[in-house]
Amino acid sequence: MRHLLLAATAAGFLLAGHTAVAATAYVSNEKDNNLSVIDLDKLETVATIDVGMRPRGLALSHDNKLLFICASDSDRVQVMDLASRKIVKELPSGADPEQFALHPNNKWLYISNEDDALVTVVDVDSEQVLGQIDVGVEPEGMAVSPDGKWAVNTSETTSMLHWIDTATNQLVDNTQVDQRPRHVEFSQDGKLLWASAEIGGTVTVVDVATRQPLKTLNFQIKGVHPDKVQPVGVKLTADGKYAFVALGPANHVAVVDAQTYEVLDYLLVGRRVWHMAFTPGEKQLLTTNGVSGDVSVIDVASRKVTKSIKVGRYPWGVVVTP
Amino acid sequence: MRTLLPCLITTLGLLAAGPASAALEVRIGYLGYTPERGPVLSNVIPEPTDAGLRGAELAIEDSNSTGRFLKHSYRLDSVEAASGAALLEQARALHESGLRLFVVNAPADSLRQLAAAMPDSLLLNAGSADDSLRTDACAPNLLHTLPSRAMLADALGQFLAARKWQRALLIPGPTADDQAYADALRRAARRFGVKIVAEKPWTFDNDQRRSAQAEMPLFTQTAEYDVVLVADERGDFGEYVPYHTWYPRPVAGTQGLTPTGWHKTVETYGAAQLQKRFEEHAKRWMNDRDFAAWIAVRSIATAANKLKSSDPAAIRQLALSAELPLDGFKGRKLSFRDWNGQLRQPIPVVQPRALVTTSPQDGFLHPVTDLDSLGYDRPESRCRLAES
Numbered sequence: 001m002r003h004l005l006l007a008a009t010a011a012g013f014l015l016a017g018h019t020a021v022a023a024t025a026y027v028s029n030e031k032d033n034n035l036s037v038i039d040l041d042k043l044e045t046v047a048t049i050d051v052g053m054r055p056r057g058l059a060l061s062h063d064n065k066l067l068f069i070c071a072s073d074s075d076r077v078q079v080m081d082l083a084s085r086k087i088v089k090e091l092p093s094g095a096d097p098e099q100f101a102l103h104p105n106n107k108w109l110y111i112s113n114e115d116d117a118l119v120t121v122v123d124v125d126s127e128q129v130l131g132q133i134d135v136g137v138e139p140e141g142m143a144v145s146p147d148g149k150w151a152v153n154t155s156e157t158t159s160m161l162h163w164i165d166t167a168t169n170q171l172v173d174n175t176q177v178d179q180r181p182r183h184v185e186f187s188q189d190g191k192l193l194w195a196s197a198e199i200g201g202t203v204t205v206v207d208v209a210t211r212q213p214l215k216t217l218n219f220q221i222k223g224v225h226p227d228k229v230q231p232v233g234v235k236l237t238a239d240g241k242y243a244f245v246a247l248g249p250a251n252h253v254a255v256v257d258a259q260t261y262e263v264l265d266y267l268l269v270g271r272r273v274w275h276m277a278f279t280p281g282e283k284q285l286l287t288t289n290g291v292s293g294d295v296s297v298i299d300v301a302s303r304k305v306t307k308s309i310k311v312g313r314y315p316w317g318v319v320v321t322p
Numbered sequence: 323m324r325t326l327l328p329c330l331i332t333t334l335g336l337l338a339a340g341p342a343s344a345a346l347e348v349r350i351g352y353l354g355y356t357p358e359r360g361p362v363l364s365n366v367i368p369e370p371t372d373a374g375l376r377g378a379e380l381a382i383e384d385s386n387s388t389g390r391f392l393k394h395s396y397r398l399d400s401v402e403a404a405s406g407a408a409l410l411e412q413a414r415a416l417h418e419s420g421l422r423l424f425v426v427n428a429p430a431d432s433l434r435q436l437a438a439a440m441p442d443s444l445l446l447n448a449g450s451a452d453d454s455l456r457t458d459a460c461a462p463n464l465l466h467t468l469p470s471r472a473m474l475a476d477a478l479g480q481f482l483a484a485r486k487w488q489r490a491l492l493i494p495g496p497t498a499d500d501q502a503y504a505d506a507l508r509r510a511a512r513r514f515g516v517k518i519v520a521e522k523p524w525t526f527d528n529d530q531r532r533s534a535q536a537e538m539p540l541f542t543q544t545a546e547y548d549v550v551l552v553a554d555e556r557g558d559f560g561e562y563v564p565y566h567t568w569y570p571r572p573v574a575g576t577q578g579l580t581p582t583g584w585h586k587t588v589e590t591y592g593a594a595q596l597q598k599r600f601e602e603h604a605k606r607w608m609n610d611r612d613f614a615a616w617i618a619v620r621s622i623a624t625a626a627n628k629l630k631s632s633d634p635a636a637i638r639q640l641a642l643s644a645e646l647p648l649d650g651f652k653g654r655k656l657s658f659r660d661w662n663g664q665l666r667q668p669i670p671v672v673q674p675r676a677l678v679t680t681s682p683q684d685g686f687l688h689p690v691t692d693l694d695s696l697g698y699d700r701p702e703s704r705c706r707l708a709e710s
Contacts, residue, residue, distance in 0.1 A: 137384050137387045228654065
């Protein structure tokens with residue numbers, strides 16, 4: 001522990017020395033209670049920052065100045081000032097926060113409380129809880145629509161998407177999907193919602209206007225048993241052309257044509273791939289690989305995996321600042 | 323299956339005023355009977371007396387929290403009987419009151435009687451690991467969520483093969499259950515290339531708490547082995563074999579390194595959340611019986627949710643088809659074997675305070691699913707449930 005801390009401090013000084021010019025990725029290490037900081041020019045881990053217990057979901061404020069961290073076992077959301085890399089506040093998150101999403105107004109944070117079957121809404125400025133909404137068992141994925149109208153939560157054991165009207169913070173509709181929905185992602189235009197189902201092995205694309213499923217995607221990888229295909233993270237390119245789906249213990253990321261829903265390719269990454277983030281300009285896609293303890297770098301244009309970067313134990317969430 | 327799914331996906335408003343979603347009430351009976359284990363010599367750490375029931379209760383809570391969005395409700399009527407005859411009587415009373423879905427935590431003989439006495443009901447066995455139920459008895463209205471002894475022994479056998487621990491000393495205890503467990507170990511040894519170099523039935527009747535150090539080394543002095551396998555289901559002597567063997571070798575089976583359907587140390591794939599919910603509910607750790615009863619109720623609820631019905635025949639048919647992927651926090655979807663109604667599932671192999679491995683081990687291939695490398699496969703069982 002002590003040498004880790006020293007390393008972190010030393011690296012912190014180094015970074016403080018020359019002002020950060022390179023884009024940076026922050027990776028939460030669920031079993032190490034810290035974040036790995038990756039310099040995206042060097043593609044190396046350059047620092048480690050201690051945070052609360054069992055850090056999982058990560059999110060950036062829309063100005064990229066603040067990093068929100070779900071410290072699940074500390075039962076709080078920590079807010080880190082990225083300039084100083086210090087925790088500047090701790091938000092009342094409800095118990096066991098796992099994932100969250102920030103409203104376009106940069107104020108309302110929608111947090112899933114995995115153990116309590118709740119979604120907690122917190123005002124990040126006033127640090128007040130604005131509301132708690134009952135959802136299904138083991139709420140996990142969270143997303144807010146680009147127009148800010150909807151907050152959508154997935155509940156894993158209930159296998160539903162819960163639609164929360166952000167104007168009233170009331171649950172107004174539910175969409176049943178395949179088993180163990182893990183993650184939801186809105187398309188840039190806000191018309192479609194992509195939802196992964198880990199045990200169902202599928203991704204459902206939902207029409208936001210009707211809240212009805214439009215299309216269910218399946219994945220088949222040669223040489224991988226279908227049971228191991230367990231979709232988790234989903235990332236959509238800003239131009240609406242491609243979707244990337246992390247397939248968990250199948251150790252592959254699927255590349256999907258977001259117009260035709262055809263699976264174009266499967267890219268081999270590290271073991272138990274969880275979540276993903278694009279580097280600036282969507283040149284590269286980073287994936288967190290829980291079991292192998294590393295981050296894979298995918299070159300988006302060539303669809304090739306170009307590098308693995310060692311991080312901590314059970315890397316879970318990842319975000320990128322320019 | 324994939325093509326059917328979209329038809330089954332339904333979106334329903336939460337508001338009670340929402341249109342035409344028929345309310346559904348699903349009543350499930352929990353039938354518990356655990357015979358006295360007799361005087362056990364190593365009873366320092368007592369077993370929970372409500373194993374199974376607590377898991378069923380939690381699954382009802384979990385199912386109701388889904389159900390409230392769909393106007394489905396689940397109710398558990400539980401009975402704990404002091405004898406097999408009393409259990410049969412109480413089951414009949416529940417049947418009389420309209421119940422047709424049961425989770426049973428009782429020995430094999432009771433299960434056979436119950437299944438025969440209520441042919442119009444669906445029973446899920448969450449208490450007996452008996453292999454003959456799954457290979458010969460083949461009751462048409464009986465599914466099994468607890469792993470069979472053969473599945474447990476195969477899970478261990480694959481690990482022994484993976485570690486190249488190929489010579490074993492087998493110590494079977496005196497009860498019929500111990501003999502059955504030893505049979506499963508012998509079968510696994512044959513299947514996975516482990517040679518049983520010596521077999522020594524346990525015949526002592528003294529308390530090993532004080533005498534193991536003096537007696538166990540001599541008792542285990544045989545041809546050289548890589549591992550000692552114990553078959554002591556009650557927990558009578560097995561706890562006193564580790565560290566007292568003639569050769570300094572690991573101990574596995576019912577004690578030491580143990581294959582089991584569930585254990586406190588299982589935490590990945592969301593299991594940590596289930597463990598937390600259970601511990602909050604029961605104020606103790608979840609064991610294999612609790613898990614078997616939990617997944618039994620969840621199987622019924624998942625099927626009822628898909629079917630919008632609690633009809634036992636329809637649930638049975640769906641369970642035996644490939645259309646009911648179950649989420650059991652074991653890292654992959656679970657399903658029932660269509661020939662004998664056994665829930666196929668990965669098996670954790672644990673030591674008391676850590677997960678050692680999960681079987682099937684890599685490299686044990688199977689033409690359909692590697693999960694069927696554990697236990698009796700279709701050609702080895704007389705049962706053909708899906709065809710009846």
